[in-house]
Amino acid sequence: MSIEARLESLGVTLPDAPAPAANYVPFVVVGPLVHVSGQISSDESGLITGKLGDTMDVAAGAAAARRCAISLLAQVRAACDGDLDRxxxxxxxxxxxxxxxxxxxxxxxINGASDFLVEALGDAGRHARSAVSAASLPLGVAVEIEGIFEIR
Structure with missing residues (x-):
């Protein structure tokens, strides 16, 4: 089953890759690796803002992290010229x-992103990871995640 079909079975349709918000590129391909710039939490309604431990709970934060993972995959698809199966x-x-x-x-x-990637990609979704606190994030978003991906 293709990755896009697996995503569809999970009820996920990848959006177009989000444009960068400042003077940087959304991803850089170096050999077989794609380095994806930080993707901020957003959905169809707009930015997902808030502060964990104050205005958001862990479940809402995990849902925001899942949305970041969806944006990361959209960037990888763009880096692969539309072929996410790479x-x-x-x-x-x-x-x-x-x-x-x-x-x-x-x-x-951040498990919201990690769990989603394993659910969508199986063992290929298992990864190394860091999860750190920030006093604030761009535009007041709840979560930002960057990633490194191997492509064929």
């Missing part, structure tokens, strides 16, 4: 969580 594996994610100083469940928030 994706061999997720190598590494770095997740940033807009959270209070007291909030310590950043890994649980």
């Amino acid at each position: 994706l061999a594996r997720v190598v590494k994610l770095t997740g940033f969580v807009n959270s209070t100083a007291e909030f310590t469940d950043q890994p649980k928030v």
Whole structure:
């Protein structure tokens, strides 16, 4: 089954790859690796904003992280000229969580992205990862995630 078909079976349609918000490129391909710039939490309604430990709980943060993962896959599809089946594996994610100083469940928030990628890609979705706190994130978003992916 193709990756796009697996996503469809999960009820996920990838959006067009989001455009960069400043002076950078959305991804860089170096050999078999695609380095994807940080993708901020957003959905069809717009930005997903909030601060974990204050205005958002872990479940809402994990849902925001899942949306970041969907945007990451959209960028990988663009890097592969529209052929997402060239994706061999997720190598590494770095997740940033807009959270209070007291909030310590950043890994649980970023699990929203990790769990989704494993669900969508199977073993190819398993990856190395960092999950860190940020005092604030661009535009007040709840989560930002960057990634490294191996392509064929």
